[in-house]
Amino acid sequence: MELTVNGVSREIDVEEDMPLLWALRDELGIKGPKYGCGVGQCGACSVLIDGELARSCQVAAVDVWGEVTTIEGLGTPDSRHAVQEAWIAHQVAQCGYCQSGQIVAATALLAENPAPTDEEIDDAMSGNLCRCGTYPRIREAVKTAAKSLQET
Known part of the structure; x- marks a missing residue:
């Protein structure tokens, strides 16, 4: 195939x-x-x-x-996607295991909703679990990425 x-x-x-x-x-x-x-x-x-x-x-x-x-x-080390940049800026990852799925989910959210509220971010990201509990940083990173994508 x-x-x-x-x-x-x-x-x-x-x-x-x-x-x-x-x-x-x-x-x-x-x-x-x-x-x-x-x-x-x-x-x-x-x-x-x-x-x-x-x-x-x-x-x-x-x-x-x-x-x-x-x-x-989504991006390369030399040209990261806005969501990847926001993840780095907010130091979201601790163990990092879930982060590729988190970043992909955030990218899908922002493609559908370029200016989500906190509640919309929480709802959209609720299907991605993080054992380290970095949810507040995830929310802030999504908001930063949204702003960055709106500026381009």
Whole structure:
């Protein structure tokens, strides 16, 4: 099957029931999406499929309906996405395990709602769990990214 990830079309041969998460990590070597729970509850495996937030542990790779974007496709070390810059500025990450999913979810939120309220941020990000409890910094980083994106 053909899978387009981060703008690159790749041919992979996977079982019909292989979750996208494992196709990304094991077949394509893309390690940004993480395994957290395997049941779509923690958000560590979050990716965008045609700009729509998806839990890659819950989508079979063969059922992907469009281009997949992982955290690796949002920016580069030399040209970070506004959300990535805001995460750094607010020192959001502690252990960092959930952060790729958090950043992808925040990117999806801001694409849909460029000026979210605190409540809208909390609601949108509630599906992404952080064991370190950096939720106040996540909220502030989303607001900073929103402002930055509005200025461009």
